[in-house]
Amino acid sequence: MSRTGNILVLDDDAAIRTVVSHALRRAGHSVTVTASLAEFNRELRINIPDVVISDVVLPDGNGLDMVAGLAEAYPQLPVIVLSAQNTLTTAVRATEVGAYDYLPKPFDLDDLTRAVDGALARRGAGESDPVDAEDRALPLIGRSPAMQDVYRVIARVISNDLTVMISGESGTGKELVARAIHDLGPRRNAPFLAINMAAIPRELIEAELFGHERGAFTGAQARTAGRFEQAAGGTLFLDEIGDMPVEAQTRLLRVLQSGEFTTVGGARTIKADVRIVAATNRDLDSLVQSGHFREDLFYRLNVVPVALPSLRERRQDIALLARHFLDRAAEQGLPRKRLDEAAVRALETYDWPGNVRELENIMRRLAVLSRDEVIGASELSVMLGTPTGVSTPSDVSLDAAVRARIDRLAREDPRGIDDGTLYERIISEVERPLIEAMLARHGGNQLRAARAMGINRNTLRKRLDTLEIDVDGAAE
Numbered sequence: 001m002s003r004t005g006n007i008l009v010l011d012d013d014a015a016i017r018t019v020v021s022h023a024l025r026r027a028g029h030s031v032t033v034t035a036s037l038a039e040f041n042r043e044l045r046i047n048i049p050d051v052v053i054s055d056v057v058l059p060d061g062n063g064l065d066m067v068a069g070l071a072e073a074y075p076q077l078p079v080i081v082l083s084a085q086n087t088l089t090t091a092v093r094a095t096e097v098g099a100y101d102y103l104p105k106p107f108d109l110d111d112l113t114r115a116v117d118g119a120l121a122r123r124g125a126g127e128s129d130p131v132d133a134e135d136r137a138l139p140l141i142g143r144s145p146a147m148q149d150v151y152r153v154i155a156r157v158i159s160n161d162l163t164v165m166i167s168g169e170s171g172t173g174k175e176l177v178a179r180a181i182h183d184l185g186p187r188r189n190a191p192f193l194a195i196n197m198a199a200i201p202r203e204l205i206e207a208e209l210f211g212h213e214r215g216a217f218t219g220a221q222a223r224t225a226g227r228f229e230q231a232a233g234g235t236l237f238l239d240e241i242g243d244m245p246v247e248a249q250t251r252l253l254r255v256l257q258s259g260e261f262t263t264v265g266g267a268r269t270i271k272a273d274v275r276i277v278a279a280t281n282r283d284l285d286s287l288v289q290s291g292h293f294r295e296d297l298f299y300r301l302n303v304v305p306v307a308l309p310s311l312r313e314r315r316q317d318i319a320l321l322a323r324h325f326l327d328r329a330a331e332q333g334l335p336r337k338r339l340d341e342a343a344v345r346a347l348e349t350y351d352w353p354g355n356v357r358e359l360e361n362i363m364r365r366l367a368v369l370s371r372d373e374v375i376g377a378s379e380l381s382v383m384l385g386t387p388t389g390v391s392t393p394s395d396v397s398l399d400a401a402v403r404a405r406i407d408r409l410a411r412e413d414p415r416g417i418d419d420g421t422l423y424e425r426i427i428s429e430v431e432r433p434l435i436e437a438m439l440a441r442h443g444g445n446q447l448r449a450a451r452a453m454g455i456n457r458n459t460l461r462k463r464l465d466t467l468e469i470d471v472d473g474a475a476e
């Protein structure tokens with residue numbers, strides 16, 4: 001049975017006051033509502049509540065300053081902050097000033113009553129420490145509406161253990177979001193461990209996750225703790241979850257259902273005490289449809305979905321991110337560089353197939369390579385491989401194009417990317433246009449083209465054969 005208490009609400013929006021007080025009264029609490037800081041302070045002099053619920057932007061001041069004052073004067077009094085500002089900064093500021101919880105508007109009334117129950121339970125248990133207000137770097141840059149949606153979800157999940165599933169193209173910041181969820185939540189002093197399903201040989205994934213006993217398989221010379229055990233108390237980030245082999249999926253599902261796991265080759269059962277955050281850049285729905293991903297596991301993991309926008313879907317963040325990466329490069333000792341207006345416009349019109357990672361790489365390269373302190377559009381066009389301001393799908397930097405190609409093969413090619421031919425496939429895709437372009441440049445003269453590329457003429461001949469490049473009419 002949850003406790004009931006005296007709740008003091010501060011919000012200048014009459015509709016919110018009505019809805020909140022109605023819901024809390026129905027749950028058995030007694031509720032007082034106020035519409036301004038002045039009214040709130042008057043009420044506080046008469047009656048100290050058990051829980052305060054407050055908005056941030058108020059007609060006569062800032063709710064967060066009030067919360068900071070309350071945290072000092074009444075350290076035992078839990079405050080739940082409501083805000084429509086919905087940036088990660090607001091969510092974090094709320095915890096920094098000592099708020100017990102933060103709910104972004106619009107919020108779910110069930111979430112609010114749950115937060116009130118939690119606050120009353122904590123008060124009952126005599127905890128007094130506000131969530132510690134260590135100075136944590138805010139890693140996520142971006143103020144676009146699309147990012148605010150992301151911040152809203154992060155703020156909702158940091159104080160609980162719900163499983164989060166982050167989806168988004170490569171380089172959109174999935175790992176960064178997972179880390180933010182960990183760093184801002186109560187598990188922050190325990191480990192954050194990432195494991196990439198696409199990077200580990202399939203047959204080792206289960207041992208890697210759950211650990212193994214000595215002799216569990218050839219080469220298992222000693223007992224080894226798995227990631228579930230190593231991350232105890234913390235967060236486990238399961239990256240590229242769509243690449244998890246089906247047998248490992250079954251095992252993971254069992255762990256999520258039972259809250260326990262058994263090491264490979266061992267009879268020992270260990271309690272799983274980790275928060276799970278999973279990520280994918282593949283379309284999990286279609287993997288479920290095609291039978292490559294267990295539907296029941298999908299639902300277990302997809303409790304709170306976070307869809308990260310691609311960079312081209314939030315172009316208004318590009319300038320901010322670009323400056324952030326240049327500043328960071330300067331802080332790390334690289335020369336300090338600035339972008340002129342035309343350069344910023346060029347960045348904003350480019351399509352960024354490699355997303356924030358590509359932008360970060362280009363800014364670092366510019367910090368090192370550009371001669372002047374101010375970077376102009378012409379320098380960028382060389383980096384972006386495209387005439388300034390013009391972006392077509394083929395006009396992308398090579399590393400971004402290769403990454404995008406790998407993603408696409410992973411999603412669409414029935415062979416996938418783990419069949420042992422990826423190197424040859426990708427290299428020949430890069431090699432073909434290179435050879436064709438150089439042959440064209442040298443009028444079809446293989447000797448000169450080979451020399452220009454720095455390869456042996458016979459090597460070129462062999463590659464022409466293998467790649468079946470048509471050299472008809474080319475001069476020898």
Ligand SMILES: Nc1ncnc2c1ncn2[C@@H]1O[C@H](COP(=O)(O)OP(=O)(O)OP(=O)(O)O)[C@@H](O)[C@H]1O
Nearest residue numbers: 139140141142170171172173174175176281356357
């Ligand atoms: N919003 C952001 N603000 C600042 N830096 C960002 C942001 N998003 C991504 N980055 C940076 O971009 C790089 C790529 O991010 P991250 O590794 O989190 O992407 P990812 O989606 O997990 O990529 P992949 O799917 O390829 O693993 C990192 O260096 C990260 O710090």
